[in-house]
Amino acid sequence: xxxxxxxxxxxxxxxxxxxxxxxxxxxxxxxxxxxxxxxxxxxxxxxxxxxxxxxxxxxxxxxxxxxxxxxxxxxxxxxxxxxxxxxxxxxxxxxxxxxxxxxxxxxxxxxxxxxxxxxxxxxxxxxxxxxxxxxxxxxxxxxxxxxxxxxxxxxxxxxxxxxxxxxxxxxxxxxxxxxxxxxxxxxxxxxxxxxxxxxxxxxxxxxxxxxxxxxxxxxxxxxxxxxxxxxxxxxxxxxxxxxxxxxxxxxxxxxxxxxxxxxxxxxxxxxxxxxxxxxxxxxxxxxxxxxxxxxxxxxxxxxxxxxxxxxxxxxxxxxxxxxxxxxxxxxxxxxxxxxxxxxxxxxxxxxxxxxxxxxxxxxxxxxxxxxxxxxxxxxxxxxxxxxxxxxxxxxxxxxxxxxxxxxx
Amino acid sequence: xxxxxxxxxxxxxxxxxxxxxxxxxxxxxxxxxxxxxxxxxxxxxxxxxxxxxxxxxxxxxxxxxxxxxxxxxxxxxxxxxxxxxxxxxxxxxxxxxxxxxxxxxxxxxxxxxxxxxxxxxxxxxxxxxxxxxxxxxxxxxxxxxxxxxxxxxxxxxxxxxxxxxxxxxxxxxxxxxxxxxxxxxxxxxxxxxxxxxxxxxxxxxxxxxxxxxxxxxxxxxxxxxxxxxxxxxxxxxxxxxxxxxxxxxxxxxxx
Numbered sequence: 001x002x003x004x005x006x007x008x009x010x011x012x013x014x015x016x017x018x019x020x021x022x023x024x025x026x027x028x029x030x031x032x033x034x035x036x037x038x039x040x041x042x043x044x045x046x047x048x049x050x051x052x053x054x055x056x057x058x059x060x061x062x063x064x065x066x067x068x069x070x071x072x073x074x075x076x077x078x079x080x081x082x083x084x085x086x087x088x089x090x091x092x093x094x095x096x097x098x099x100x101x102x103x104x105x106x107x108x109x110x111x112x113x114x115x116x117x118x119x120x121x122x123x124x125x126x127x128x129x130x131x132x133x134x135x136x137x138x139x140x141x142x143x144x145x146x147x148x149x150x151x152x153x154x155x156x157x158x159x160x161x162x163x164x165x166x167x168x169x170x171x172x173x174x175x176x177x178x179x180x181x182x183x184x185x186x187x188x189x190x191x192x193x194x195x196x197x198x199x200x201x202x203x204x205x206x207x208x209x210x211x212x213x214x215x216x217x218x219x220x221x222x223x224x225x226x227x228x229x230x231x232x233x234x235x236x237x238x239x240x241x242x243x244x245x246x247x248x249x250x251x252x253x254x255x256x257x258x259x260x261x262x263x264x265x266x267x268x269x270x271x272x273x274x275x276x277x278x279x280x281x282x283x284x285x286x287x288x289x290x291x292x293x294x295x296x297x298x299x300x301x302x303x304x305x306x307x308x309x310x311x312x313x314x315x316x317x318x319x320x321x322x323x324x325x326x327x328x329x330x331x332x333x334x335x336x337x338x339x340x341x342x343x344x345x346x347x348x349x350x351x352x353x354x355x356x357x358x359x360x361x362x363x364x365x366x367x368x369x370x371x372x373x374x375x376x377x378x379x380x381x382x383x384x385x386x387x388x389x390x391x392x393x394x395x396x397x398x399x400x401x402x403x404x405x406x407x408x
Numbered sequence: 409x410x411x412x413x414x415x416x417x418x419x420x421x422x423x424x425x426x427x428x429x430x431x432x433x434x435x436x437x438x439x440x441x442x443x444x445x446x447x448x449x450x451x452x453x454x455x456x457x458x459x460x461x462x463x464x465x466x467x468x469x470x471x472x473x474x475x476x477x478x479x480x481x482x483x484x485x486x487x488x489x490x491x492x493x494x495x496x497x498x499x500x501x502x503x504x505x506x507x508x509x510x511x512x513x514x515x516x517x518x519x520x521x522x523x524x525x526x527x528x529x530x531x532x533x534x535x536x537x538x539x540x541x542x543x544x545x546x547x548x549x550x551x552x553x554x555x556x557x558x559x560x561x562x563x564x565x566x567x568x569x570x571x572x573x574x575x576x577x578x579x580x581x582x583x584x585x586x587x588x589x590x591x592x593x594x595x596x597x598x599x600x601x602x603x604x605x606x607x608x609x610x611x612x613x614x615x616x617x618x619x620x621x622x623x624x625x626x627x628x629x630x631x632x633x634x635x636x637x638x639x640x641x642x643x644x645x646x647x648x649x650x651x652x653x654x655x656x657x658x659x660x661x662x663x
Contacts (some may be wrong), residue, residue, distance in 0.1 A: 019542055029511055029538045031468045033563040033588050035570075053434030175464065175472060187467045194565060194590045290536065291511045292465060304486045307464040 005044045006352050016325075020208020023331065025324035030187075030294045030359030037194045038207060044114045045209045049216060054109065061105050065138065066095040068102075068220065074226040077355025078368075084375035085382040087237065089225040091249065091389060092360065096131045096161075099221060099249045100202060104131035106217035107200045108139045116198035119143045122186040123403030124151055124179030124245070125316035125363060126158025127389055128202030133167035143167040146185040148178040151315045158393050176309045179245075179319045183293050203246025207294030210325050218252025225384060237384035239264045239374055243315035243366040244337065245281065247326045249388035254335060264336070267326065268370030270312035271339035277302070281310035283322040284337040297324040313342040313397065314362035316389075340369040346401065348372055349391065361389035362397065370372040409455050410555030411532035415580035418455050419615040419636060425462070427628060428637025429454040429658055430617055431644055432508065434476035435461055435493075436485025438454050443485075444497060446654055451501035453658035455637065458535065459494065461487050461509035468537040470592035472642035490530040498530035506533040506559065506580070511547075519550035526556060533557030533580045541570075541577055552579070559583050564604045575612040582612045584635065585620045592642025595619050597630060605634045625663045 020026045028038055048054050062068040070093045075086040091099035111119060119136050121143070123129030129145040136143035137318050145162055149171045152311060162169050175181035183206075190199040204211045204218070222240075240257050242250035244267040256264045272280035280286065283298050290299035292307055300308040300320035312318040329335040340348075349365035351372075352358055360368060364387045371385050391398070409417065419428050431454040436443050460487050462477035469477070487509070507526070514522055514536065526534075532627050533556055539547065541560065548558045554576040559662030562571055564587060575582055586601045597658050601618070609616050618631050619639030623646075631638055640661060 027543050028540060029543055030540065031537050032540055032561045032574075033565060033585060035540050036565045036567065172477075180465065184465050184467050188470075188590050191468060194588050242622065267587055293467070294538070299512070301512065301516065303516065304488070305463075305513035307512070 010058070016208060016212050020212065022211070022325045022329040025289070025295070025297050025327040026208055027213060027296050028294060029291045029296065030207045033189055033191055033194055038188070040114065042209045044110055045213050048110055048113050048360065052199065054113070058106055058109055061109065062220065063101065063257070066101045066105055067093065067212070069224045069228070070094050072232065073227060075356050076178060078352060081351060081355060082372050082375035083379045084371070085380070086371060087229060087382070087384045088255065088358070088387045089221060089384065090387055091221060092358065092364070092387050096127070096128040096134050097392065098131065098361065099218060099252060099386070100128040100131040100389070101135070102220055102252070103202065103214050103217045104128065104135040104200065107213070108132070108135040108141065111141065111198035111200065113140055114198065116141065117196040119198050119200050120189045121200040121202060122146045122179065122182035122188050123202065124148070124182065124318060125361065126151065126155040127316065127361070129167070129169070130158050130161045130165070132202070133162040133165035136167065137165040144189065145169050146172050146182040146189070148172050148176070148182050150177040151179065154397055155315055155393050156396060161165055177256060177317065180305070180307065187293065193285070203248040204251045204296070204325060205246040205293055205295060205321055211295065211325055212242065213250050215251045215255060215325065218248050219255040221249065221252035221386060222254060222256030225253065229384060235382070236260055238381045239266060240384045241266045241367050241371045242386040243268045243270060243317060243363050243388060244284070244322060244326060245270070245319050245363065246321065247323040248256050249370045249386050251323060251325055253386040254329070258334060265334065266370060266374060267335055268366045269337055269339045270314060270317035270366055271341040272311040272313070273342055277308045279311050280339070281312045281318050281320065282339045283320060284326060285339050287320070289327065292321045295324050297327045298322050298330070313345065314366065316363040317363070327370070338370055338373070340366050340373070344369040358387070359391040360387055361391045362394045364388045411504070411527065412555055412557035412579040415456065415506065415532045415557055416614055418504050419581050419617065421636070426662060427632045427635065428615070428617065429662065430456045430458050430619070430637060430639040431654070431658055432458040432460060432639060432641030434473060434480050434645065435459045435490035435568050436480040437462070437476040437645070438479050439483045439494065444493060446648060447497050448501065450654045450658065451503045451653040454503070456504045456506065457507050458506050458641070459490060461490060461507055461513050463510040463513055464489065466510060468590055470642060472592045472645050476645050487517055491525050491531070495529040496530060504532040505530060506535055506557070507531055508537070510533040511536055511539050514547065517649065519547055523550045523554040523556055527554045531556070533559055535561065535583060541574060541622060561585055562608055563648045564601060568607070572611045573605065575608065575614070578612070578614060581617055582608060582651040583617045583639065584608045584616055584618045586618050587621060589620060591620055595621060597621055597627050605631070611634065625661050628661050629663060633650065
């Protein structure tokens with residue numbers, strides 16, 4: 001058990017080095033035209049992020065606008081079925097319906113202090129796009145969101161919400177027309193507008209300092225959850241679980257527990273429909289290190305270094321890369337990464353709906369399926385799970401699959 | 409002469425009268441047979457051929473080269489194959505060849521083997537658009553040991569101190585990006601890029617070539633005298649797609 005933060009080494013706390021490396025992973029692999037913008041952002045992160053003025057405004061916005069702290073909920077129904085003690089960190093209750101708002105609020109406040117005139121973002125499931133559009137509306141900044149045309153179809157309610165908040169949503173047809181293509185296109189926009197445009201990246205991926213910046217803004221999840229669990233139950237969890245696409249909610253939950261050696265940390269990747277290329281998005285399980293979207297990290301790629309297409313029923317996990325800090329945590333063994341299938345995720349989603357009265361996002365359903373498996377391995381375990389978002393956006397997909405009946 | 413010196417020698421010269429030309433082709437576009445033909449036609453009409461290694465996520469490229477990469481990949485082009493083709497083609501032309509590649513295909517190939525095979529294939533250097541100088545040492549060292557060039561890109565936003573660093577670190581030539589944007593595009597070259605090109609020229613011991621958005625004889629005329637030459641990529645591929653002979657197109661650019 002830890003004493004004070006000061007006794008923990010920088011590496012244990014996951015501070016990137018000056019080149020933005022988490023161990024061997026991370027870095028800044030971007031076109032030269034973006035290097036001044038990256039330097040400007042790095043300077044802002046170093047100067048502004050720790051300042052009292054910024055911290056106070058961020059905390060006020062999170063409390064009064066975004067609805068933090070979010071609840072910690074004991075899930076007795078799931079606990080009985082799975083033979084475990086299950087606690088849900090309710091990011092689905094945050095404004096706009098997912099943890100993405102923590103990052104969007106923070107980066108919009110940062111962008112305003114960096115004199116940005118315009119925000120661009122990418123989105124997969126649409127949750128980051130909605131959070132960014134909402135935060136931009138409140139800050140009075142124009143916002144453009146790139147979204148793959150496949151995702152526009154499967155996450156239609158979120159497209160409408162972004163438009164309601166005044167954002168311009170641009171459909172991306174290139175590549176596999178999902179999150180990865182949306183990031184390609186958002187980065188091209190930034191390359192064309194590197195001076196006044198702020199790129200509001202939605203996960204712990206991309207060039208340094210994004211993986212660090214997004215982690216700092218998301219670690220409010222774990223900070224609250226740790227404090228709440230200690231207050232309510234008097235003890236730390238045995239296991240903390242979260243889903244991993246790019247990995248922002250997982251880093252946000254895990255970061256506060258890294259130094260708690262008794263707490264087993266487990267990330268759950270999207271196993272899709274099978275183990276062949278194109279059937280899954282299990283980057284840490286089946287990828288190898290490479291460079292995509294500005295960072296060196298695990299990547300689903302073929303032998304020639306071409307990025308592979310992915311599949312997941314969950315748009316937010318349907319991504320061939322992963323945050324560099326996760327790659328480090330995988331290799332140093334502090335976090336275990338497991339894979340659950342579309343089918344397991346859908347089953348767990350159904351169980352959560354019926355026994356807890358909570359409709360989780362398809363992304364979060366992967367964490368639930370992972371927790372269910374861990375409970376079977378370790379009966380009676382106390383499991384803390386990040387319920388990263390609500391599933392309203394997925395109703396279309398869910399009704400098409402089984403008319404809402406996932407008992408099988 | 410090292411391969412890097414060979415690039416410099418080919419690109420140096422009578423710049424004010426007749427700007428030098430680097431012509432870009434996506435390797436394996438649209439297929440192997442036509443790439444081979446275009447390569448020979450193109451090499452005959454320029455000082456140096458830049459061959460793009462197609463990549464699945466070309467984030468610095470505009471629509472023309474994005475599409476060319478996609479088609480080349482669909483038709484089976486790989487770095488390995490392109491090196492094999494160039495080993496046959498490059499000696500026929502006598503012109504130096506550099507490869508333009510995003511980092512990941514090079515990482516997957518392995519830097520040491522890449523340097524060895526590139527040398528064997530008659531390739532003289534590399535342009536890597538997602539590799540800023542801070543990350544460049546592992547590749548730069550591997551290439552440098554074989555005398556191969558790692559060519560640095562500069563932009564109008566590059567601050568003065570960084571500009572001189574990049575000029576110093578570049579090998580073969582210095583690639584001056586004309587404006588903030590992806591490759592290609594319909595926009596006119598910004599008039600103020602002339603001042604910036606003058607600064608680059610003052611800093612660089614190596615030939616300075618301007619690229620991104622160079623598409624017409626007017627563009628070339630505007631840049632002539634301010635740089636040693638120009639790089640033409642998307643406009644050449646657009647011309648090929650319209651059935652125009654690459655030799656004629658490139659000759660037309662020089663007016």
